[in-house]
Amino acid sequence: EVQLVQSGAEVKKPGESLRISCKGSGYSFSSYWISWVRQMPGKGLEWMGRIDPSNSYTNYSPSFQGHVTISADKSISTAYVQWSSLKASDTAMYYCARLRLTAADMDVWGTGTTVSVSS
Amino acid sequence: NFMLTQPHSVSESPGKTVTISCTRSSDSIASNYVQWYQQRPGSAPTIVIYEDDQRPSGVPDRFSGSIDSSSNSASLTISALKTEDEADYYCQSYDSSDLKVVFGGGTKLTVL
Numbered sequence: 249e250v251q252l253v254q255s256g257a258e259v260k261k262p263g264e265s266l267r268i269s270c271k272g273s274g275y276s277f278s279s280y281w282i283s284w285v286r287q288m289p290g291k292g293l294e295w296m297g298r299i300d301p302s303n304s305y306t307n308y309s310p311s312f313q314g315h316v317t318i319s320a321d322k323s324i325s326t327a328y329v330q331w332s333s334l335k336a337s338d339t340a341m342y343y344c345a346r347l348r349l350t351a352a353d354m355d356v357w358g359t360g361t362t363v364s365v366s367s
Numbered sequence: 368n369f370m371l372t373q374p375h376s377v378s379e380s381p382g383k384t385v386t387i388s389c390t391r392s393s394d395s396i397a398s399n400y401v402q403w404y405q406q407r408p409g410s411a412p413t414i415v416i417y418e419d420d421q422r423p424s425g426v427p428d429r430f431s432g433s434i435d436s437s438s439n440s441a442s443l444t445i446s447a448l449k450t451e452d453e454a455d456y457y458c459q460s461y462d463s464s465d466l467k468v469v470f471g472g473g474t475k476l477t478v479l
Contacts, residue, residue, distance in 0.1 A: 283468060285412075293404075293412065293457050295468040307466050343411055351400040352461035352468055353417040360411050 250274040252282075252344050252358035259364045260334050267330035268361045270344030277325035278302040281347040283354055284318060284329045288340045298347055299327055334365045369393045371458050371471035378477040381448050387474045389458030390440040399461040401441040403432055406473075407454045415456075416443060445476075453478045 255269045270282060284296040297308035301320040308318070320327040327344055342361045345354035370392040379385040389401065403416040414423055416432035419441065429448075434441045441460075445452055458471040 285470075292455075292473040293406075293459075293470045295470060298468070309467055345412075347468075351402065351418045353400065353402040353414060353459070354404075354412075354468075355414050355417065355423065357411040357413065 250346070250356050252346065252356055254342075254344060254358040254361045257362040257364070259366075262334055262336055262365055262367055264334050264365075265330070265332050266334055266363065267328050268342060268363065270327045270358050272325045272327075272346070275346075278322045281349060282318075282320065282327040283345045283347045284316075284327075285343045285345060285354075286312075286340045287343065293343075296329065296342075301325075301327065334363075336365050336367075338363060339365045368462060368465065368467075369469065371460060371469055373456075373458060373471040373474045375472070376475040376477065378479055379448055381450060381478055383448050384444060384446040385448060385476065387443045387445075387456050387458075387476070388438075388440050389442070389471050390438065391460070395436060396434050396439045396441055397436055399463060401432070401434060402459045403430075403441075403443045404457045404459065405452075405454045406457065412457065448478050450478050452476060 251273050253271050278301045281298045283298040286294045296312040299306045299318045299320050301322045317330050344358040346356040372390045400418045404412040405415045406412040415430050419434050420432040429446045431444045455473045457473045
């Protein structure tokens with residue numbers, strides 16, 4: 249079964265750093281891009297960026313460029329998104345998803361990671 | 368750059384048919400494939416339509432997708448509505464000019 253399993257919920261303070269993860273299984277992890285998607289409380293889906301795990305090439309939405317870093321370790325089939333200095337406005341659910349380049353569709357989604365940032 | 372615009376909400380009765388629109392702001396809707404995702408409360412999104420009108424295995428044939436060049440929009444149609452179809456639905460496409468994924472704002476479907 250193709251799965252993306254994400255790391256657990258996080259509670260952080262403003263200014264702290266954080267890295268959350270997304271582990272793929274049941275398929276060749278390097279053969280598909282991984283996208284990250286933010287969903288703020290009660291709001292819609294926002295695309296953050298994507299990574300090609302085979303070579304770690306990334307591209308970001310302008311809204312997230314410079315504020316998050318997306319990375320991957322293909323040896324352990326895991327992608328990451330990290331923040332160096334969290335803000336309260338980073339409070340959201342974060343999803344990873346497998347991205348198929350032919351149509352740029354996301355056919356498998358992760359379980360989601362809730363990030364809460366509060367002083 | 369372009370935007371995808373969806374109605375905030377739609378409602379319909381069980382057994383009826385509902386259509387959700389997704390209008391592209393610039394360039395042709397046919398320039399890039401459109402996908403549709405269903406998100407039930409408290410759950411991750413799941414894909415229900417890809418490549419404009421293709422249904423993944425396991426998605427009921429009550430779900431169908433189409434594009435209309437005259438209105439520059441895509442549509443998701445759900446027939447024989449069930450209460451379990453109550454969810455948020457998002458359209459999504461791709462901006463080839465800057466390699467960016469674009470989501471619509473989402474439509475809340477109420478089945479009452």
